Amino acid sequence: MRNTAMKYLAIISILALIPTLANAAPCQGRNLIDRLGKRDRATLARRVSAYPYSRGIYWRAQKGTTRITIFGTYHVPDRAAAQFLRRIRPAIQKADIVFLEAVRSDFAKLKKKIADRPRLLELKPGQPSLTEALSQQEWAQLSAAMQRNGIEPFVGARMAPWAIDGVLSATPCVKRSIRQAGVRGLDWMIMETAEKHRIPTRDLEPYDTIFRIFNGLGFKDQLAMLRIELVNARFAADSFATLRKQYLTQNIRQIWEFSRLQAYRAGTLPRAQVDRMFAKYEDLMLSRRNRAWVGRLQRQARGKNVFVAVGALHLSGRQGVLNLLARQGYTITRQRL
Numbered sequence: 001m002r003n004t005a006m007k008y009l010a011i012i013s014i015l016a017l018i019p020t021l022a023n024a025a026p027c028q029g030r031n032l033i034d035r036l037g038k039r040d041r042a043t044l045a046r047r048v049s050a051y052p053y054s055r056g057i058y059w060r061a062q063k064g065t066t067r068i069t070i071f072g073t074y075h076v077p078d079r080a081a082a083q084f085l086r087r088i089r090p091a092i093q094k095a096d097i098v099f100l101e102a103v104r105s106d107f108a109k110l111k112k113k114i115a116d117r118p119r120l121l122e123l124k125p126g127q128p129s130l131t132e133a134l135s136q137q138e139w140a141q142l143s144a145a146m147q148r149n150g151i152e153p154f155v156g157a158r159m160a161p162w163a164i165d166g167v168l169s170a171t172p173c174v175k176r177s178i179r180q181a182g183v184r185g186l187d188w189m190i191m192e193t194a195e196k197h198r199i200p201t202r203d204l205e206p207y208d209t210i211f212r213i214f215n216g217l218g219f220k221d222q223l224a225m226l227r228i229e230l231v232n233a234r235f236a237a238d239s240f241a242t243l244r245k246q247y248l249t250q251n252i253r254q255i256w257e258f259s260r261l262q263a264y265r266a267g268t269l270p271r272a273q274v275d276r277m278f279a280k281y282e283d284l285m286l287s288r289r290n291r292a293w294v295g296r297l298q299r300q301a302r303g304k305n306v307f308v309a310v311g312a313l314h315l316s317g318r319q320g321v322l323n324l325l326a327r328q329g330y331t332i333t334r335q336r337l
Contacts, residue, residue, distance in 0.1 A: 029241030033258060040261060047257045053322040054253035057312050058088065058337050061322070061330040067305045068297060068330070069095070070321060072312030073186040074247050081248065085189050087337050088307075095307035098194040098201045099297065100187055106207035113208060120211055121163040127219050129157045130164070134223075141230050161222035162214040168229050190309045202300070204293045204310065216284045224269055224277055231266040250337070253316040256282075287319035294324040 036044065048054050057072035069091045074081040092098060102110075114120060123129065131139055143153040145168055156164055184192070194201050214222070232239055239262065246255045256278075263274045297308065314321050326332050 029237035
């Protein structure tokens with residue numbers, strides 16, 4: 001199983017940083033939002049407008065002598081997204097500290113932990129295998145998807161649903177696009193820029209946070225998310241192209257709400273259950289982490305000029321990083337990109 005775990009390291013490292021499947025590399029596909037009917041478009045717009053800071057990926061929070069420059073990143077290599085680095089580089093170079101979700105040493109620690117303890121990716125004792133938990137049709141779909149990604153079904157059958165979900169997110173077109181991008185992800189480029197100018201980098205959370213997050217999702221919830229992803233996998237290129245477009249145009253909250261709308265349209269789960277799962281997922285993947293990050297920033301950034309780079313989905317919403325800072329008395333100003 002050690003060799004099998006090593007195959008997943010790159011995927012799990014990406015998954016550790018991505019709250020949803022929204023942050024994908026460019027694939028040839030259609031913008032599905034352009035194809036929505038008038039009613040769905042109105043629903044999407046209404047949902048998005050209900051959240052503070054729903055648009056924008058580059059912000060400044062100021063309180064007294066404390067200045068926090070915040071950039072919402074795109075974790076997967078993408079040439080178009082990499083263009084933003086030119087605009088944000090001066091702020092990175094002027095910072096006293098650069099904060100990221102994970103720093104260089106965290107990736108090495110995560111890699112070692114998975115290599116040493118591959119069971120972290122497996123089902124827990126007493127949980128049924130995926131061949132038992134899924135219908136025959138679902139298992140056939142999952143097997144085919146895993147084989148397309150180079151994973152033998154007999155190995156995947158013992159994987160935790162959240163880990164398999166991560167494997168499915170790295171579809172062949174995504175992996176091909178990553179190879180063709182010719183650039184690193186924005187997080188990595190920001191870290192390298194800071195290191196080049198000898199600016200200290202600090203992580204915002206422990207390197208193994210991903211495992212605590214998914215331990216907070218029960219087996220049934222993980223399985224439900226996997227079922228939704230099985231449906232979405234059939235339209236992966238279109239979904240990824242759609243969500244990538246939202247990032248590049250800075251329609252951040254629309255990424256999340258469009259994902260919810262797609263889950264409704266898949267029909268795999270009742271709407272009430274989709275809403276419950278999205279609320280739980282948002283709490284575990286976004287809100288709790290945001291609150292912890294803001295607490296850490298208030299302690300370590302006081303009186304300093306710092307630069308913060310986190311996944312763009314962490315910025316918007318009532319429990320988003322920006323609104324949490326505003327509640328603490330910071331003046332929030334959107335910056336031009």
